[in-house]
Amino acid sequence: MKTNLLFGIIANSKTRVRCVFCGVYIPKANKCIDQHINGTKHKENIDLMSENGISFHNDADILYCKPCDIYLPEHESVTKHIETDSHANWGAAMQDLVEGEFIRLNDYLSSKSDNAFCEVCQSEILCLLPNIEEHVNTLSHRGNIAERLKPLNGIFNCENDDEVWCKVCDGYITNSVSYILEHIDEDSQHMEWFMEIEDLIEDQDISLEKYLSNEFEKSAYCKKCNVDVICNVQSLEQHIHSESHINQLSVIELL
Ligand SMILES: [Zn+2]
Numbered sequence: 732m733k734t735n736l737l738f739g740i741i742a743n744s745k746t747r748v749r750c751v752f753c754g755v756y757i758p759k760a761n762k763c764i765d766q767h768i769n770g771t772k773h774k775e776n777i778d779l780m781s782e783n784g785i786s787f788h789n790d791a792d793i794l795y796c797k798p799c800d801i802y803l804p805e806h807e808s809v810t811k812h813i814e815t816d817s818h819a820n821w822g823a824a825m826q827d828l829v830e831g832e833f834i835r836l837n838d839y840l841s842s843k844s845d846n847a848f849c850e851v852c853q854s855e856i857l858c859l860l861p862n863i864e865e866h867v868n869t870l871s872h873r874g875n876i877a878e879r880l881k882p883l884n885g886i887f888n889c890e891n892d893d894e895v896w897c898k899v900c901d902g903y904i905t906n907s908v909s910y911i912l913e914h915i916d917e918d919s920q921h922m923e924w925f926m927e928i929e930d931l932i933e934d935q936d937i938s939l940e941k942y943l944s945n946e947f948e949k950s951a952y953c954k955k956c957n958v959d960v961i962c963n964v965q966s967l968e969q970h971i972h973s974e975s976h977i978n979q980l981s982v983i984e985l986l
């Protein structure tokens with residue numbers, strides 16, 4: 732008798748069943764099985780499966796890991812597999828590749844698709860390390876990343892096509908994808924401005940969005956007070972320490 736395939740519980744012997752996800756044996760009694768499938772550990776393992784590309788193959792009563800392209804040995808639980816070198820190395824390499832690249836892995840990791848999805852290119856990529864690596868290095872992807880990052884970084888096109896203007900640094904940059912990305916990722920003045928301002932507005936519900944995406948906008952926006960605040964360190968500091976902003980905070984915290 733096979734029971735509860737959905738929950739990873741399979742028949743083992745006359746007296747016990749096995750949970751494939753957790754790699755444990757359970758006495759063959761409804762009460763014990765119920766208790767197990769409603770337990771925290773079991774639910775955690777189901778979540779881990781959908782975050783790690785591991786799926787249950789009903790017909791063979793076996794777990795399959797897509798990233799590693801292997802069927803898990805009978806006694807290897809989900810948790811145990813995730814800790815293996817092959818799986819952990821894949822995860823680290825993939826994280827490294829997609830970081831900051833606007834590439835979504837959710838559908839792949841929940842075994843809904845074999846593809847990753849690139850948000851900036853609006854395209855699917857077969858989710859293998861070499862394919863992703865190739866994709867993130869293509870000129871068109873780099874170009875799309877630069878376009879996505881410009882309005883988040885206060886960088887604007889100029890009348891002449893040779894340069895773009897950085898509002899944050901009040902300086903011009905050669906209008907090429909590599910110069911723009913280098914400016915965003917490596918220019919010390921540019922990065923320091925962001926670090927200082929972001930530090931200041933952390934947890935203050937102040938948005939830089941319109942300041943950074945509109946060439947002529949002088950202000951950031953405080954969502955708590957519904958007011959514009961001139962976007963420089965001095966004004967932002969003043970606003971954050973003002974009575975009205977502080978009182979606004981406490982009203983919200985009371986709710
Ligand atoms: Zn289980």
Ligand SMILES: [Zn+2]
Nearest residue numbers: 796798799818
């Ligand atoms: Zn794996």
Ligand SMILES: [Zn+2]
Nearest residue numbers: 849851852872
């Ligand atoms: Zn892309």
Ligand SMILES: [Zn+2]
Nearest residue numbers: 897899900921
């Ligand atoms: Zn800049």
Ligand SMILES: [Zn+2]
Nearest residue numbers: 953955956976
């Ligand atoms: Zn405010």
